[in-house]
Amino acid sequence: MRVAIVGGGIHGLSTAWALARLGHEVELFEQHEIGHAAAASADEHRLIRTFYPGEAGYQAMARAAFDAWVDLWMDLGERHYVPCGALALCREEGDWTDRARLTAAGLDSATETLPLDEIRRRNHALSTDGVRYGLWSPWGGVLLARRILAALQAHLAARGVRLHENTGVRAIDTVAGELTLADGSRHHADLVIAAAGGWLPGLLPDSAPPGLQSRRQTLVYAEAPTGYANAWENSPAIIDLGGERGGYAVPPVVGTGLKFAIPDLARPATGPEAALAPAGAEIVADVMGAFAGWLNDGTQYRVVSARGCCYTMAPEERLHLRFAARCLVVAACSGHGFKFGPLLGQAIAECAGGGLAPADLARWAAGRR
Ligand SMILES: Cc1cc2nc3c(=O)[nH]c(=O)nc-3n(C[C@H](O)[C@H](O)[C@H](O)COP(=O)(O)OP(=O)(O)OC[C@H]3O[C@@H](n4cnc5c(N)ncnc54)[C@H](O)[C@@H]3O)c2cc1C
Incomplete structure (x- = not known):
């Protein structure tokens, strides 16, 4: 089958990988360079975790996603993942972490609750003031996003997938399976994947x-004060720091930066490119101010850099994989889609080969069991 993919983020590239390994003829069109800053997939890291409060379907998918990543590492011949585990803190009954614990109970025997002294042992930079317990899973860690995109790009090129960078698609005729490129030329395929x-x-x-809504998120890279660098280097991925607002921290694995963000502080943006505007001092202070209360000596962290980026949010944070005639529309975003790249790619390839009905693909991707 001839497949045209629009978009060179994790979903376009993973889908190209899964289709090419089944022998399909794949061409991919990316309006910028693969890995450019406005793409949601382009960052040093993305987290993978199985915690999914109230979403047993996504919890099961997240566990399955690990196997799909292993398939990818085997094809790439290298692994761009640090399996440091995942830790979330509960501060209030019914908060994100507490609900994730309830969803995991009975579904995931690897998840365990940790007492406060064990939290301190895993990362003594975390303050346990006001913490009820920690939720820990070995099924979690840091995906090295930028390296994954680069490795996929090289692998696909070597496999004969034609990657057209700096080639924007102006329009898609979903019925004819035809792309109109920015220069006016046309490209026809049996199946179009719109992963834009x-x-x-x-x-x-x-x-x-x-x-679908664009929201501007601020990512802050910071340096830990003396005495805590080691704690962060050996830390699990901190998925949620609990309470009403939460926040996550990515440890500085294999030479990457220590990153802090608070999804609730995201603000509406007009689109992905607009969200790239430099982060203002006020929002950086808000992020680090919140973390100051969650960390020991939290006011002593030195901000190294900060940047704006775009969260594309879908209603209820559902992943969307739906056909419009000969075009499969892939919107796997909402701040949790990266981990599913290879898994969704494999499911799309199965569907393209007739092994999975489009309606089942859509239902599964939406987390419906
Ligand atoms: C700050 C932040 C933190 C996140 N954290 C996590 C996390 O910890 N774990 C997790 O699993 N997920 C996380 N996510 C979500 C995850 O990053 C996204 O779900 C995922 O990267 C989306 O990938 P994508 O390929 O769909 O989109 P993108 O990476 O945005 O790629 C889309 C590509 O399509 C191209 N394109 C668009 N229009 C056209 C066109 N007309 N012609 C040609 N090309 C076009 C764009 O240039 C872009 O390169 C996070 C997201 C953000 C923003």
């Missing part, structure tokens, strides 16, 4: 999932 992330509403106004 936050640009989907502009590209496919009638077929993009309704209610």
Whole structure:
């Protein structure tokens, strides 16, 4: 089958990988360079975790995602993943972590609750003031996103997938399976995969999932004060710091930065490119101010850099994989889609080969069991 993929983020590249290994003829079109800053997939790291409060379907998918990553590492011949485990803290009954514990109970025997002294042992930079317990899973860690995109790009090129960078797609005729490129030329395929992330509403106004919203998120890279560098280097991925607001911290694994973010502080943006504007001092202070209360000597962290980026949010944070005639629209975003890249790619390839019905693909991707 001839497949044209629009978008060179994790979903376009993973889908190209899964289709090419089944022998399909794949071409991919990316409007910028693969890995450019406005793509949601382009960052040093993304977390993988199985904690999914109230979402047993996504919890099961997240566990299955690990096997798909192993398939990818085997094809790449290298692993871009640090399996440091995942830790979330509960401060209030019913908060994100507490609900994740309830969802995991009975589904995931690897998840365990940790007493406060054990939290301190895993990372003594974390303050346990006001913490009820920790939720720990060995099924978690840091995916080295930028390296994954680069490795996929090299692997696909070596496999004969034609990657067209700096080649924007202006329009998709979903019925004819035809792309119109920015220079006016046309490209025809048996199947089109539209994996254009936050640009989907502009590209496919009638077929993009309704209610996709761009939100500007601020990522802060910081240096820990003396005495805590080692704690962070050996830390699990901190998925949620509990309470009403939460926040996550990515440890500085294999030479990457220590990163802090608070999803609740994201603000509406007009689109992915607009969200790239430099982070203002006020928002950086808000992020680090919140972390100051969660960390020992939290006011002593030195901000190294900060940047804005785009969260594309879907209603209920569902992943969307739906056909519009000969075009599969892929909107796997909402701040949790990276971990599913190879798994979704494999499911799409199975569907393209007739082994999975489109309606089942859509239901599964939406986390419905
Ligand atoms: C700050 C932040 C933190 C996150 N943390 C996590 C996490 O810890 N774990 C996790 O699993 N997920 C996380 N996510 C979500 C995850 O990063 C995204 O779900 C995922 O990267 C989306 O990938 P994508 O390929 O769909 O989109 P993108 O990476 O945005 O790629 C879309 C690509 O399509 C291209 N494109 C768009 N329009 C066109 C066109 N007309 N023609 C050609 N090319 C086009 C774009 O240039 C872009 O390169 C996070 C997201 C953000 C922003």
